[in-house]
Amino acid sequence: MPFYRSVGQIPDKRHTQFRQDDGSLYAEELMGQEGFSSDSSLLYHRFRPTAISSSSEHRPERAEPVANHPLKPRHFRTHKLNGGSGDAVFGRNHLLSNADCRISYAVADQPSPLYRNAIGDECIYVESGEARVETSFGAIDIGQGDYLIMPMSTIYRVVPKGPEPLRTLVVESTGHITPPKRYLSVRGQFLEHSPYCERDLRSPAEPLLVDGEDVDVYVQHRGRGSATLWTKFTYAHHPFDVVGWDGCLYPWVFSIHDFEPITGRIHQPPPAHQVFQGPNFVICNFVPRKVDYHPDAIPVPYNHHNVDSDEVMFYCGGNYEARRGSGIEQGSISLHPSGFTHGPQPGAAERSIGADHFDELAVMVDTFRPLELCEPALDVEDSDYAWTWNRDPA
Numbered sequence: 562m563p564f565y566r567s568v569g570q571i572p573d574k575r576h577t578q579f580r581q582d583d584g585s586l587y588a589e590e591l592m593g594q595e596g597f598s599s600d601s602s603l604l605y606h607r608f609r610p611t612a613i614s615s616s617s618e619h620r621p622e623r624a625e626p627v628a629n630h631p632l633k634p635r636h637f638r639t640h641k642l643n644g645g646s647g648d649a650v651f652g653r654n655h656l657l658s659n660a661d662c663r664i665s666y667a668v669a670d671q672p673s674p675l676y677r678n679a680i681g682d683e684c685i686y687v688e689s690g691e692a693r694v695e696t697s698f699g700a701i702d703i704g705q706g707d708y709l710i711m712p713m714s715t716i717y718r719v720v721p722k723g724p725e726p727l728r729t730l731v732v733e734s735t736g737h738i739t740p741p742k743r744y745l746s747v748r749g750q751f752l753e754h755s756p757y758c759e760r761d762l763r764s765p766a767e768p769l770l771v772d773g774e775d776v777d778v779y780v781q782h783r784g785r786g787s788a789t790l791w792t793k794f795t796y797a798h799h800p801f802d803v804v805g806w807d808g809c810l811y812p813w814v815f816s817i818h819d820f821e822p823i824t825g826r827i828h829q830p831p832p833a834h835q836v837f838q839g840p841n842f843v844i845c846n847f848v849p850r851k852v853d854y855h856p857d858a859i860p861v862p863y864n865h866h867n868v869d870s871d872e873v874m875f876y877c878g879g880n881y882e883a884r885r886g887s888g889i890e891q892g893s894i895s896l897h898p899s900g901f902t903h904g905p906q907p908g909a910a911e912r913s914i915g916a917d918h919f920d921e922l923a924v925m926v927d928t929f930r931p932l933e934l935c936e937p938a939l940d941v942e943d944s945d946y947a948w949t950w951n952r953d954p955a
């Protein structure tokens with residue numbers, strides 16, 4: 562994140578002696594992006610963050626994704642996925658992936674193991690439920706509508722709480738996920754035209770200290786080419802031993818309900834709804850809002866073909882007017898690939914005329930390289946979706 566924070570105890574001067582009560586030195590760790598040339602934080606550990614006692618292969622069972630071939634638009638019903646007895650990390654059902662990102666859906670009612678994604682940042686969107694997310698930087702609570710941006714290589718675990726399971730859409734990136742550059746000043750402050758700003762963000766407020774020895778951490782890391790590998794490290798001491806940290810790199814949360822929609826007299830394209838950017842993809846959200854107020858406006862989108870993008874839409878609240886009659890429901894994901902022109906369902910344009918408000922909540926991921934289909938997605942595909950534009954209006 563662009564702005565500086567300081568939590569817990571830190572020495573006055575970086576890289577100087579900072580001693581524990583017994584006189585030993587705290588172990589200082591710089592966690593930084595792009596070598597030493599971008600955002601970073603300094604963390605002060607009670608124990609050496611380098612002390613591991615074992616490293617072993619871990620091989621979660623995953624089928625290889627397949628190409629979207631023959632090409633067609635797709636609809637996946639995430640609420641039909643197996644769920645209810647998993648955790649928020651190993652319970653991720655992979656749905657769509659390419660060399661830049663992977664999109665998954667998880668239903669979790671158990672704490673996850675300690676986990677580190679050493680491939681890239683993660684964006685975790687909470688469809689429903691609540692959890693406490695414990696990290697080396699401290700703990701942070703998440704609930705419905707929250708986006709959690711977890712920096713690459715942060716050690717964390719997700720502990721669901723409350724009576725409902727935690728339902729999340731997860732975007733795992735192969736790089737860094739940030740607010741769109743155009744929302745930020747050259748020094749990183751949110752600008753006035755941004756639909757959200759620093760006051761809307763939350764992050765850990767105090768250190769989290771956990772005692773323990775011989776603690777396992779599952780690491781997802783780079784393999785050959787774009788392959789993903791997993792290794793289980795055993796740390797000599799619990800990695801949640803940071804008494805203080807400061808810097809501009811840390812996990813943070815933004816609620817979709819704090820996104821201030823930008824509206825106009827005529828239809829506003831998705832970049833007006835962008836919330837984050839990643840390497841070769843963007844994340845946008847469609848929130849309840851007043852709609853187009855030109856006297857002849859058609860509030861639902863026009864047919865469009867974004868020739869460079871595969872468009873993924875996760876329908877997570879309200880009614881998505883443009884898709885009525887298509888079978889899309891709460892928890893649905895649509896994939897509108899490059900090579901296919903998509904648009905509102907039959908009759909949607911006419912029905913939307915005169916509307917002044919849309920009560921919809923959806924998260925969109927636009928990828929600039931084609932997405933492949935993972936087995937869990939195909940298991941819950943609505944195979945009729947592709948033909949729903951070839952029908953009479955609902």
Ligand SMILES: [Fe+2]
Binds near residue numbers: 865872897
């Ligand atoms: Fe679209």
